[in-house]
Amino acid sequence: MNTINPIITAQALDLTFQTNDGPVHALKDVNLQIDKGDFVSFIGPSGCGKTTFLRVLAALEHPTGGTVTVNGMTPDQARQARAYGYVFQAAGLYPWRTIGGNIRLPLEIMGYPKSEQIDRVKKVMQLVDLEGFEHKYPWQLSGGMQQRASIARALAFDADILLMDEPFGALDEIVRDHLNEQLLALWARTGKTIGFVTHSISEAVYLSTKIVVMSPRPGRIRDVIVSPLPKERPLDIRDTPEFAQLAHQVREGLRAGHDTAMA
Numbered sequence: 001m002n003t004i005n006p007i008i009t010a011q012a013l014d015l016t017f018q019t020n021d022g023p024v025h026a027l028k029d030v031n032l033q034i035d036k037g038d039f040v041s042f043i044g045p046s047g048c049g050k051t052t053f054l055r056v057l058a059a060l061e062h063p064t065g066g067t068v069t070v071n072g073m074t075p076d077q078a079r080q081a082r083a084y085g086y087v088f089q090a091a092g093l094y095p096w097r098t099i100g101g102n103i104r105l106p107l108e109i110m111g112y113p114k115s116e117q118i119d120r121v122k123k124v125m126q127l128v129d130l131e132g133f134e135h136k137y138p139w140q141l142s143g144g145m146q147q148r149a150s151i152a153r154a155l156a157f158d159a160d161i162l163l164m165d166e167p168f169g170a171l172d173e174i175v176r177d178h179l180n181e182q183l184l185a186l187w188a189r190t191g192k193t194i195g196f197v198t199h200s201i202s203e204a205v206y207l208s209t210k211i212v213v214m215s216p217r218p219g220r221i222r223d224v225i226v227s228p229l230p231k232e233r234p235l236d237i238r239d240t241p242e243f244a245q246l247a248h249q250v251r252e253g254l255r256a257g258h259d260t261a262m263a
């Protein structure tokens, strides 16, 4: 394993859930290194362990075997150190709080001084292009804007790592394109390390420096594809032969995993 600036490592990671129907091997022998500043997408069919892997990094699940480090710490230590922000598929904003109030909530809970809360909310709202919406309520915003607000909330502690579980899955394609562009811009501006779960080949190829292709039963890594695309990516890069070639490679990886799982 390469050791240049690893921010996240998983070695021989196993996670078996004990269920009434018997054991479910959600993750089996997962080995992965994510370096500082990487944008890593996890793609694979339903049940291949994408969400479980992200949840292990966030200490929301605990592995049954192997080791994981996040910023050189165990996931539990990393959680306490607020080493990452986590964005869920649904925006999950409290309807009785304004957008600013929602973004501020984790800072309030942690007892940040009022002036720092105000500064941080302002900064992260700028990062996701939501200036001017601080006093609106979630229902006054579109789905895409709500999801941007939930990203801002995850950025409130200014953690170096952002974990995102299918954040744009429920949005229509045009809004999704727009958010993908904004997320890349945010990533370039902040230098954060991003782990991103998606079902979309095109989204994975457009966003990532590394694409982790997974297969189910048991959940495992099938392929890790390092993107040759430049960091600067206008949306029309998706019309280039290089993009098509990479999408083809991901599709082939998915197909191989599917065939094995069905065998």
Ligand SMILES: Nc1ncnc2c1ncn2[C@@H]1O[C@H](COP(=O)(O)OP(=O)(O)OP(=O)(O)O)[C@@H](O)[C@H]1O
Pocket: 017, 018, 019, 024, 025, 026, 044, 045, 046, 047, 048, 049, 050, 051, 052, 053, 219
């Ligand atoms: N808490 C749990 N208890 C029992 N089994 C679970 C639990 N969480 C996940 N699983 C099982 O582990 C496997 C991996 O689930 P996971 O949600 O990580 O897959 P996924 O790739 O994210 O799927 P999807 O694309 O549908 O979100 C599945 O078989 C799932 O049913």
